[in-house]
Amino acid sequence: MIANEEKSLNFLEEILEEDIRANKNGGAVLTRFPPEPNGYLHIGHAKSICLNFGIAQRYNGKTNLRFDDTNPVTEDTEYVESIKEDIKWLGFEWANEFYASDYFDTLYDFAVKLIEKGLAYVDDSSAEEIARLKGTPTEPGQPSVYRSRSVEENLRLFAEMKAGNYADGEKVLRAKIDLASPNMHMRDPIMYRIKHAHHHRTGDKWCIYPMYDFAHGQSDAIEHITHSICTLEFIPHRPLYDWFIEKLEIFPSKQYEFARLNLNYTVTSKRKLLQLVNEGFVSGWDDPRMPTISALRRRGYTPASIRDFCDRIGIAKRENVIDVSLLEFCIREDLNKTAWRRMAVLDPVKLVITNYPEDKTEVLHGENNPEAEDGDGYREIPFSRELWIEREDFMEHPPKKFFRLGPGLMVRLKHAYIIKCEDFVKDEHDMVTEIRATYIPESKSGQDTSGIHVKGTIHWVSVPHAKTAEIRLYDRLFSVEDPGSEERDFKEYINPQSLNVLPAAYIEPDLEHAANRGYQFIRKGYFTLDKDSQPGKLVFNRTVTLKDTWAKETKKA
């Protein structure tokens, strides 16, 4: 008997189950995914999306998508659209599409309420002055001279701020909490600042905008979010989050924190990604070398593989750096089961089968996927006397365990015959230009009566039938594990080999009708059609290589 093992819970699921058991909020679970629309979503967001949507699914709850759009200067509808597309593509549905900016009126009323309670005041100090008076972690702050303004004056000034009577930076609204708090966030945090800026949704209606701390928790409360899950750096904000909710007497949403994803050989800071885009180090947010969701999609990653990845990395509170090889494992695992096998020769050299008739063509059959019981269907592959094979599959002086071609060596041509290398031709630069072989007629794939067993099988494409395609080989964007370590500018670590374009590789003719799906080019890796493809000019992106133990072997030697 196999034990009925249940997957262990992460700490958030334990909290959820505890809350449900205690019938907190009537057992309801409502989470939210709260991106700021100032950049594209990346793999780190995918972790948060899978967490927030996944946990709600698991506990019969729902998830709101809420754009945290309280800073009009950096935000844009382009980002709103890409974010929605990425979440849908990952396979999640939000219950409601909300915007923090939907709540600007309510938030304003909340602020007035705090002023009336004597818990907020308008401060005319400059940014520098406020920072100075805040003190340091080891020294308490000092009150500004405006801290003792009357409720009436504060009410009037705040209304005037809203009315546009003041310039940017002239005044702010601050909560009146505790200037000596050991938690810097409780030292009279700013609630509202003046920004005469056009907002992507509210236009020019407002010239004052709430800060994150005076928008996020309140928005959660308005929506009755039961579990507001965010990353570790917001832990010190939690007392403030609770303070506003308590003083405002609104729905008691609770904040919980988990450790964000870090991936080695990768940067995920939005600021850095924006730099890569703006300074032309990559072709855009969806350049297949980027860690963005849109880039992973273009590269050929599947939603299932990314969800699987997010599942495997787990949820905890300790800082972590995930090996990018785990992401690669996840996409290989998925594509191995679903990708159609095809043959493509990336670095060609000609092979002539001297005992095969010059005018003969055979049509061979190859299964789409050997992992599937029925092969997932078959495609036709033309075979003829002249073939393109991979240059690296031939060696003039092969070492002992080289199971490919060399003088006198035998291999099987995938889905076709066993051949024996008889001769080869070199040009004046010592470059092999042609390999000559004989084939064994009774060794035909599927009806082999030759009794010969060979160790190696190589892929090929018939010369007269071959089509060409541009193939883009991607490698990791950075050559060091932690490009974000502030020792040097992260752009100095960019891998110069991260993109290698093969303008005209040979592909088997069936690929001319390639669909928008994953393909495995046998022995070479997983590939997918790029959006740059035109009719008659196909472009393939390499999603990921195959595991290559031979390459590892040769590297060791």
Added chain:
RNA sequence: UGCCCGAUAGUAUAAUGGUAGUACGACAGAUUUUGGUUCUGUUUGUCUAGGUUCGAAUCCUGGUCGGGCAACCA
């Protein structure tokens, strides 16, 4: 030298006072018409010093190390 969070194989993540397990990686072997896949095996771990307890990765105390906090960013 203020406050907060954390510390389990190389990397992640379980064990909720009672046998330290799983995945990825690495290594070795078997199978293979992809040097892929699959299968089998091996390797490596509780930061440290005390305490509580019959028994501690788990609870307590001190230390060490890592991370965060002093934006009119989120």
